[in-house]
Amino acid sequence: MHGQHVEQLNSILDEAEQQPAAGEQQPGPGDQQRLYEEHAGRLRAEADAEANARRLLVAQEQWTEYLAQKEQDTGALLGRAQQLQGLMQQMAAAAGGDAAAAAAVAEMGRLVEELGVAAAEARASAAQLKAETERGKRSSSQANLAADGDVEMKRQREDGGSEDGAAGEDGQQAAGGAGAAGDLAPEQQQPGFIGPQIPAAAAAALAANGTAAAAADPDSFRERAKYIPLRLNMEERRLLRLLEAALSVSEYTDKVDVLSWRNKSGRVHAQIRDMCAILCGLVVAQDFRRGQQLIVERDFAQLCQFFQDCFEVGRRHKIMNPEKMRDTYGKLIYLLMDACDPEIQELLEFKCVRPLRTVYALLEERGALPLLDDPLMEVATAEIVSADRPRFEVQRAIKAKERARDTLARRYRNRALSDEDILHCLYSISDNNSYLLFNRDPVDRMIAYLHRYFVPHSAEQGYSLAIQGGSQGARLTHSHERQYHYVLQSLTLWREISHEMFKLWYLTDADMLREGNSYRLQNTGQGLNRVQSAPLVGRAMQQILARCQRRLGGWVGSSVVHLGDHNVPSALFFIDKYTQVPRILNPVVLVLDELPKLCKDAQIAAYVQSAFGGVEAARKEILLDFFRHAFDGSGADNFFDAGSCIDGRLTSAWNWCSKIEKKRYYSLFKLAGFNGFDGDFK
Structure with a gap:
């Protein structure tokens, strides 16, 4: 009975693309193409407008933070100038009315006045832009609330037309970061929550x-x-090998996430067909006779527990080993995202996702x-x-x-x-x-090296961390002290994220597979991606960021967290970015630690001494270049996609990694056994 039901629904989906509704005239090929292009163009325009509005909001937030920082800097300069003015007045009084001293005091007074005007202008500009940004946020929030009432109408419009890559399946917008989906705890208690x-x-x-x-x-x-x-037991490891083998030969995302679908029913049909193929393949590999029966009857509901176990084992294994399944986990999570759709669940007659x-x-x-x-x-x-x-x-x-x-x-x-x-x-x-030992501790080691070889208030001759925008690819302009604190804050943030990586992976799984948290296909400039909100991960990230700010007593640069936008389309992209932190820092720390051991060889010691001036000098040269150019705001096409925002710091570090072969000290990396930063994809 179940198999007949699935076959009937599949045939209905096939006929939906070919037969017009009763009473309607069959449109010609030219009309279909015109309607398709009009609908696709409208959806692209809506998606572009939404993406541009989000970029503008992020740019306003970053510019507001920049003006606030300039306001503080100008106020500090004004205070120092006033102190200097007071000292000059005392010196002029002691000089007994000397004309030169009086002229210097008068000039200093004009300078103080100009600084006061500049401070007032900076304060007013920062306050004005902050108010405009808040109004923009409220307007966007109201627009989203108003759009929620039109979901059904928009869904009807999309069901009759093209499903373009810029449009979501159910017309819902994927808001980014911590600002979306404010109340989730009640939803999780409802029966509909399957994440x-x-x-x-x-x-x-x-x-x-x-x-x-x-x-x-x-x-x-x-x-x-x-x-x-x-931890997986022996039976679960057998299921894991079975799942990985099935995913490695699957082309699910290649067939489903494409822009060629003219309507929603065609894409749903492709999702069901490929999903059923994967499920049948899993059963055939596990029990051939049972698999034969499933292919004939297509009664998936009877094997609900088996499928849930297979998929849960894969999700759990990835959280415990983020460096594993790098080429198959994306297929798994996208498959399960589609399986959470109510229409897919109705056709399959069971849920593929159960709690971890x-x-x-x-x-x-x-x-x-x-x-x-x-x-x-x-x-x-x-x-x-x-x-x-x-x-x-x-x-x-x-x-x-x-x-x-x-x-x-x-x-x-x-x-x-x-x-x-x-x-x-x-x-x-x-x-x-x-x-934690192998992924968090390298960040602690790098922080220790920063404290050991550099001090914030003064720079050793030839070892200043200062960077200048436009010079050597840098987009930021920082003094030595400011760059020191910027690097320290970035490393501290990475350390806290690595410390809570299991929690963030758990919340990523919950955000990606929460029923009702829809996504939309969109060309983000880095290919066609699924853009989806991640409220749980966004809140956890805001907590981590606030904890770092309290610990360090302030923040240098932007505190904007990209999540659910063109930079970081979903929680999966966010968490994958930060699994790269140990891949970046581990090789650097390994080289720094291995240098003294390598120099026990007389020939290597002579080379290091002649080329770099010794082990300590070589270490300082590597750290100086890393702390300057791995945190200089580079690595993207514009300032707002890299710069000093939370994710831009990691973008700059990857940009530094891509240029390691051109560094003067690259030979030391090779002597220490360096092979690359990217690791193994298996």
Whole structure:
């Protein structure tokens, strides 16, 4: 019965493109082409207007921040000039009416007056532009609210015409960043929410939107466990290999995400056909006889649990290993995004997405949450580093870790939770600690190098971090002190993002697969991409940014976060950008650490001494170039796509990486075993 239902609906979709509605005249080929071009042109114009409005708003925000910074700088100069004026007046009084001193005092008075006028103008300009930006935001918000009432009318119009790459399937707009979809916690509690379920405590913390977090300590095991996936067991690894093999030969996105569809029904039909092919392939590879039966009957609902397990294993594996599935995860997440569409679900008669299995969810289900508050958790999950430690200390730490695990397993086991389940949870948390060691710690090392070789208030001769816009590709103009703080803030932000990477991946999965969070195909200037809002990731990012600003006592440059726009189309692009941070910093840190070891060879030491002046001088040259030109606002076609915004800092770093072969010190990278920044795609 299910198979007949699917076949009937598929035949209806085929006929929808060929037969006109009753009472309508069949349009000729010329009329169809004209209507198609008119509709496509209208949709492109709407998408371009929306994209330009978003770019203008971002530019206004960045210019507002720039004027505010100039206002502060001008005020500081005015204060110093007034102090200097007071000193000159005292000197003139002590000189007893000397004419030259009086003239200097008068000139200084005019300078102070001019600076006062300039400060007032800067203050007025900043206030005016800030007010205009706020009015623009309110106007955009009202326009979006008004457009929501026309969704049904717009959907009817799109169903009858072309589905262009600039238009969304249901006519909804994908707002960017933290400003979109303000109330999500109630939606997640509704039956229609099929994405990963966000715990209530996490949803409450995210609702703070950049303010102080909830009472729970974000670094506690209880809070971290909410976003730490369970390690895959042997059966799940078999499913993972099966899923990766199916995705590696799939051409789903190549067939679905194209601009050639003339109407929505044609694209939906292609989605269903390719999705069914992938599902059937999975079953055939797992059980040939069962797969044969599925191909004949097409009753997918009976295998609902199997499909959900396969897809959930792939999503969980990617969160635990962001460097894996780089060439297949995009197909998986786009497939599941389409599977969340109500029309697709109705045809398939089941949901492909279920919540991710996490450590917190398992312990909560089995009644063992107090395990996460036990003091032995620190010892039982600690990462043991053997570098520069005697062997007996390493062995002692390993035995202490094993005893702590056994003690926790005996203490918290019950009828529903075995010793193996507890150890499974502890191993999963240990995996998270291992990830932090290799991905967060390189950022800490780079911050330590910045503090070691540079000081903010004075620059060593020949080692100034100052950059000038227009010189050597830089788009920013910073003094040594300002660039020092700019680099420190950027590294601190990357460090906090790496620290919470599992949480951000979890929220990315929730944003991408939330039912009702539609997307639109749009040419963003970097190819055809799915543009979709990411409210959960946006809020979490605003919290991280606010925490960094409070810790550092201020912010240099723009604090604009691109998300859901032409720069960063979706949460997937956002999270993928920041998985590159360890790929950029790890090779640099490795070279800096390996230089002293390499110079134990007499010939290499002689080369380093003659070419760079020694190990310390070579280190300083590498760091100077990195801190200047990996944070200079370069790497894009214009200032607003790179510059000093949050994502532009990473764009500048990638631009520096692309030019590493031209650096004078590139030979040192090769001696240290450098192969590239991009890593392996398998």
